[in-house]
Amino acid sequence: MASKDRILRLKEETRCNILDASLKIVKEGGWDALSMRKIADEIEYTAPIIYEYYSNKGAILLELTRKGFLLLAKQLEEAKAKHRLPAKQLEAMWLAYWDFAFAERELYQVMYGVETSCCEMAKKMPESELPTDLIWDVIVELMLPHVATEDEVCIKYYTFWSVIHGLISINMVNRGNSDETNQEILKLAISGIIKSITG
Amino acid sequence: MASKDRILRLKEETRCNILDASLKIVKEGGWDALSMRKIADEIEYTAPIIYEYYSNKGAILLELTRKGFLLLAKQLEEAKAKHRLPAKQLEAMWLAYWDFAFAERELYQVMYGVETSCCEMAKKMPESELPTDLIWDVIVELMLPHVATEDEVCIKYYTFWSVIHGLISINMVNRGNSDETNQEILKLAISGIIKSITG
């Protein structure tokens, strides 16, 4: 029965269409815009049909997450293949990682739990700059007697902030390391940047 | 009319109770568990009453966010006050930042857009370790001829990952820096860590 095969192929296609439709909706309106009924609209079915292909909404997110990791891995391999020296490879891979995050912004968000909605919220809130200012001032003082430009301090500040916020995020989203490991990474990173300032 | 004052005081108290109730619910069941009706239950009113105090749910989140920034700033100041040398102050402040993130996990999440729901999702997905493994291998190779232990590579890997994921998150949630600044931070951080490996 070749018709069985045809039907199986159609089913696989619909499974794929659901993922494509989901990603399309998310790219147009963000993760909040994604709903089962909108997906159904997009693939020209009604909502309950989707449950024939994915057990629930979470399973769709999970599948998109998986696709994201595979795509990222592929791009890391390509970046690596362009160089011979490990140092160059490593640099190229992290730059590829960076590019992936913004080229596939929505995938990166679901892969690593980067919130999307609170974007415009934290802005326009003066209190949000309080912690920044406090640390900023100490960095300026640490660089004395050299009078640092805005850009110089900015780079130092964001390097500090990135490594610490990154480590926090990673640990919060998929609690990764042991406490000792975290503390070691933290202290090494902090003292490293401080040394790069004091020379 | 002193009764006016009393009423105003009661109103202010209810405003505060709403925030307290919200945070309690979130601490018990995560951000997904927070709903207007549950808040109303907690303060022993019905849902529409809340709109007399906050224009919508977002305004409540915003107020909690503000409280978070104020509390963080306070703790940073306290950390700073414990030291004289700017280098020691800076270290203490970042460690205080770290402590705040986990002591006030829910506040940190809403302040900086750290997703909460996808926690158990990315786990148990083998593909999620693909990018990690790829980069891990190159780090091992870069450290040759020294044969690195698991822990040594782990620290290097997470330092890389933290600074880059952190910078990505910061830019995604409240798009901060210019492209040039980001690239500069990125390249400096990457080459810095690579140098710390190759010596």
Next chain:
DNA sequence: TTAAAAAATTTAACACTGTTAAGTAAATGA
């Protein structure tokens, strides 16, 4: 004290969400 006005609070409703069960239409097999 009582009637009227104002404030406080609740009930009901709307449009949406994910999800399930029941019903209907279409395709398939004998």
Next chain:
DNA sequence: TCATTTACTTAACAGTGTTAAATTTTTTAA
């Protein structure tokens, strides 16, 4: 052609944020 399976839709439930109307309570004025 008839029966059975498959495909699909409609209807419903419990939940969400939010608004308007109805109701109760409190305050004010006569």
